[in-house]
Amino acid sequence: MFIIQIASECAPVAKVGGLADVVYGLSRELEIRGHAVEIILPKYDCLRYDRIWGLQVVFQDLWVPWEGGAIHTSVWFGFVEGRKCFFIDPHSAHNFFNRGMLYGHGDDDRRFAFFCRAALEFMLRARKHPEIIHVHDWQTALAPVLLYEIYAGLGMVHPRVCFTLHNVRHQGVTAPHLLHAVGLHRPEHFMHPDRLRDDFHHGALNLMKGGIVYSNFVTTVSPRYAHEIRFTAQGCGLGHVLHVHQAKFGGVLNGVDYDVWNPEIDSHIPRRYGPTDLDGKYENKAALRRRVWLQDRFCPIVAYIGRLDHQKGVPLIRHALHWCVNHGAQFVLLGSAANSALHHEFLELKRAINDNPDSHLELAHDEELAHLIYAGADLLIVPSLFEPCGLTQMIAMKYGTLPIVREVGGLADTVFDVDYSDRPSEIRNGYVFKTFDNGGIESALVRAVGLWNHYPGRFREVMLQAMKWDYSWNEPGRHYLNIYEYIRDK
Ligand code: ADP
Numbered sequence: 001m002f003i004i005q006i007a008s009e010c011a012p013v014a015k016v017g018g019l020a021d022v023v024y025g026l027s028r029e030l031e032i033r034g035h036a037v038e039i040i041l042p043k044y045d046c047l048r049y050d051r052i053w054g055l056q057v058v059f060q061d062l063w064v065p066w067e068g069g070a071i072h073t074s075v076w077f078g079f080v081e082g083r084k085c086f087f088i089d090p091h092s093a094h095n096f097f098n099r100g101m102l103y104g105h106g107d108d109d110r111r112f113a114f115f116c117r118a119a120l121e122f123m124l125r126a127r128k129h130p131e132i133i134h135v136h137d138w139q140t141a142l143a144p145v146l147l148y149e150i151y152a153g154l155g156m157v158h159p160r161v162c163f164t165l166h167n168v169r170h171q172g173v174t175a176p177h178l179l180h181a182v183g184l185h186r187p188e189h190f191m192h193p194d195r196l197r198d199d200f201h202h203g204a205l206n207l208m209k210g211g212i213v214y215s216n217f218v219t220t221v222s223p224r225y226a227h228e229i230r231f232t233a234q235g236c237g238l239g240h241v242l243h244v245h246q247a248k249f250g251g252v253l254n255g256v257d258y259d260v261w262n263p264e265i266d267s268h269i270p271r272r273y274g275p276t277d278l279d280g281k282y283e284n285k286a287a288l289r290r291r292v293w294l295q296d297r298f299c300p301i302v303a304y305i306g307r308l309d310h311q312k313g314v315p316l317i318r319h320a321l322h323w324c325v326n327h328g329a330q331f332v333l334l335g336s337a338a339n340s341a342l343h344h345e346f347l348e349l350k351r352a353i354n355d356n357p358d359s360h361l362e363l364a365h366d367e368e369l370a371h372l373i374y375a376g377a378d379l380l381i382v383p384s385l386f387e388p389c390g391l392t393q394m395i396a397m398k399y400g401t402l403p404i405v406r407e408v409g410g411l412a413d414t415v416f417d418v419d420y421s422d423r424p425s426e427i428r429n430g431y432v433f434k435t436f437d438n439g440g441i442e443s444a445l446v447r448a449v450g451l452w453n454h455y456p457g458r459f460r461e462v463m464l465q466a467m468k469w470d471y472s473w474n475e476p477g478r479h480y481l482n483i484y485e486y487i488r489d490k
Pocket residue numbers: 016017018019021305306307334335336364365366367370389390391392393
């Protein structure tokens with residue numbers, strides 16, 4: 001099968017969060033299974049150009065319709081860790097992708113609407129005929145709308161579209177004049193409640209809703225989240241449209257790329273190890289302490305890795321930090337905040353605990369340090385308010401670092417409590433708490449740190465159980481192929 005992914009992120013060249021890992025990891029899995037995959041991305045100025053091989057212009061003069069005129073655009077091609085990637089590079093005063101950051105600009109809706117139009121125009125002009133177009137989140141949700149409303153009429157009648165919702169908190173709700181800019185000229189048609197009109201702000205356009213309506217299949221990144229966004233407030237207003245389109249909607253758990261995240265072959269950590277050689281982990285623990293200036297003593301290291309966003313349970317992360325340093329454990333945080341208030345909040349916290357030899361906050365995006373933390377820590381917290389899937393808990397398990405998670409979304413689908421799960425004791429793999437408050441996370445921390453201190457043999461057993469879980473792309477890859485085949489043959 002020929003599959004084109006259109007996305008705003010792809011690891012490791014354009015990564016903000018898990019979306020990047022999914023686009024890369026799924027593409028790789030599909031190729032391993034013998035399918036042809038191409039990825040279309042914006043050519044951001046902040047791409048990791050050192051990770052792109054053979055970058056060159058392959059389409060010089062693409063004229064992308066925009067605001068009644070057209071923007072002169074080039075398309076580049078390069079390999080990203082073996083994946084075939086095309087990069088959209090518009091030449092206009094809008095400077096859409098030369099902003100130093102992927103997101104967070106006032107005109108993000110226009111930047112990504114342009115990207116969708118450019119991706120389809122490129123496919124048309126380059127005569128690409130994929131069987132499947134896979135799009136991700138609101139940024140690329142206009143692609144199926146444009147495909148059916150414009151490009152099908154220009155001959156692109158074969159591609160079927162799969163749309164994956166990675167986080168429905170961000171839906172691309174915007175003013176309707178975006179429609180005109182992108183070339184969809186019948187506002188009364190598109191602003192219909194059955195199409196792109198937002199269900200709550202009736203004067204607004206909802207791009208994610210449009211993607212749901214126009215795609216042949218819609219997935220989200222875990223079965224639990226699929227349920228939560230249909231039936232609870234976590235749907236952020238999309239419950240109704242997901243209900244209407246339930247026959248083409250389902251949850252597929254994300255996978256982890258074990259070529260990147262595997263302590264047996266990880267080149268970023270000082271000592272490789274695996275289930276048969278668990279002692280190797282302790283060298284990494286010592287290296288982590290040296291790297292982040294923690295004192296060397298006999299105690300567990302609790303870590304947090306992730307975006308610093310309200311979604312991730314900021315008050316609970318703070319509480320865990322204080323609890324750890326007051327109860328004989330050490331705490332390491334690696335995170336970056338797009339929100340400047342949150343960034344300053346953590347900067348303050350960092351200053352306040354600067355001299356404490358049992359904690360360290362690294363406020364940055366640092367791929368290499370992330371590897372060392374997964375390898376060197378004993379426990380990793382994911383106390384999210386909501387979590388569509390979550391990758392850090394699955395990566396941590398592969399490194400024998402036990403996750404402590406809130407029972408929500410994909411966290412509930414992947415972590416089974418050592419003490420309370422209804423799964424057999426020999427496959428339990430971490431700690432789970434329910435309530436979103438200090439007492440909730442503390443109850444799990446007490447149990448986890450207690451096991452480390454008082455029952456090291458059992459702690460080690462659970463580490464091995466966690467390492468044995470297979471959260472690779474194998475199973476999700478199969479699911480996605482079933483979906484692709486189903487919509488292709490329908
Ligand atoms: P989300 O998609 O909500 O950001 P996920 O858990 O799905 O969260 O994915 C997070 C991914 O980003 C993981 O691969 C994690 O290791 C990585 N990551 C998050 N923050 C950082 C950071 N500050 N430095 C390095 N890697 C990070």
